[in-house]
Amino acid sequence: MTDQKASNELRVAIAGLGSIGTKIATALDQGIEGLALSAVAVRDPAKHQAFLNGLHRTPKVLPIDQLGEAADIVVECAPSSQLRAIVEPAVRRGRSAVVVSVGGLLDNFDLVDLARAKGGRILVPTGALIGLDAVNAAAVGTIHSVKMVTRKPIDGLKGAPFIVENNIDIDNLREPLKLFEGSAREAAKGFPANVNVAVALSLAGIGPDRTQIHVWADPTVTRNVHRIEVEADSARFSMGIENIPSENPKTGLITALSVIALLRKQRATLCVGT
Ligand SMILES: NC(=O)C1=CN([C@@H]2O[C@H](COP(=O)(O)OP(=O)(O)OC[C@H]3O[C@@H](n4cnc5c(N)ncnc54)[C@H](OP(=O)(O)O)[C@@H]3O)[C@@H](O)[C@H]2O)C=CC1
Ligand SMILES: O=C([O-])CC(=O)C(=O)O
Structure with missing residues (x-):
């Protein structure tokens, strides 16, 4: 070279x-x-x-x-x-x-x-993630709300600061547990290696303080699952993606x-x- x-x-x-x-x-x-x-x-x-x-x-x-x-x-x-x-x-x-x-x-x-x-x-x-083109387009008009729900297998969430700081035991979960509900900005602090997608979604749309996210630890899923609902003056749309984890279980192959x-x-x- x-x-x-x-x-x-x-x-x-x-x-x-x-x-x-x-x-x-x-x-x-x-x-x-x-x-x-x-x-x-x-x-x-x-x-x-x-x-x-x-x-x-x-x-x-x-x-x-x-x-x-x-x-x-x-x-x-x-x-x-x-x-x-x-x-x-x-x-x-x-x-x-x-x-x-x-x-x-x-x-x-x-x-x-x-x-x-x-x-x-x-x-x-x-x-x-999926659909940031549609979110970008809707943001040219007015977006009223953006809501996202993320579900990850236990291995994809281990070590997240929110889990460690709150002393939450996810290793022995048998049922899904909602860990977090709040803004994309707060989620990024608590789950820096898990919800980059929520921040990307927020920057495409209505920003990190108005974009809402729920994060679930879910022992019943094998993929990183993200579901999004957008309500705008031009359209209403729902999007979902189920990512196969890569060799890093936190990161989807896509x-x-x-x-x-x-x-x-x-x-x-x-x-x-x-
Ligand atoms: N925007 C999105 O949709 C998504 C974003 N991400 C984010 O992407 C990022 C990368 O993810 P991923 O590839 O899975 O992570 P990995 O842990 O697999 O890889 C991280 C790499 O960074 C290297 N690294 C760590 N510290 C340094 C340093 N000081 N200088 C140079 N290199 C360094 C590591 O080096 P070494 O191998 O030597 O340890 C490793 O090669 C993460 O922040 C992740 O949260 C992940 C999924 C989705
Ligand atoms: O790969 C995923 O499903 C999402 C992810 O880790 C992230 O947003 O940081």
Whole structure:
């Protein structure tokens, strides 16, 4: 890999090579029109060496805060605690950051202002959710309410701060238990690795304080289930998705595919969906 851009290819860097990042890296390595994988950042490079060696074109491994220099588009797929270190250098240079730990944006919303001032962009994919195109469209008019119910298997919720802080025993549940009811903003604090989707939904629609979410621990489901009801002046719609968990039980398999679809749109001639 050289520093030189091949023709006018957009260089893409990935922060985090976990369940989402490895799939995006593989897709880029296999070829996405007009895009090339230029660099990655990981916590423990030795752990990822075999994966990186298996790629056709080995990207550079850089410190997380240097990705913004090495790419036109930086894809954040690390824990939300790392979001600022990844996104800030990119948007400061007028580049694009794709953010999957979107819950982390709420405490770092000044990054949106920074991106605006510097000509950068922050792109939030639909991720593990559905229908943000319809929510975006309805938000051009007036949305009266957005309600979401999330049900996850026990393994998909273990370790969430809300559960730990409230000393809730979910390991021995035999029936579904409603853990939380409130705003997307509060849910993101209590379940930072579980309800990024609620925050994405809120940013597409009526914001994190008015978007309501219930979170259930449900031993009867094997998928991450999200159901959404939107009431707007243009339409009423209900949406649902049942995500097969990835090797990270908190993360639906479709999340990485959503980012790949977003990356494909960056240079595609035919773009379908808003
Ligand atoms: N928007 C959406 O719809 C969804 C968003 N998410 C969110 O996406 C994010 C990524 O999820 P997922 O891929 O499943 O997570 P994983 O835990 O599988 O992977 C996280 C990766 O981040 C790396 N990492 C951790 N700390 C650092 C650091 N300091 N510097 C560089 N890399 C670091 C880890 O490195 P190492 O391997 O070395 O430990 C790992 O490769 C999470 O925040 C998750 O909550 C998840 C699902 C849906
Ligand atoms: O994968 C899912 O179903 C959703 C998820 O983890 C998240 O929003 O963080």
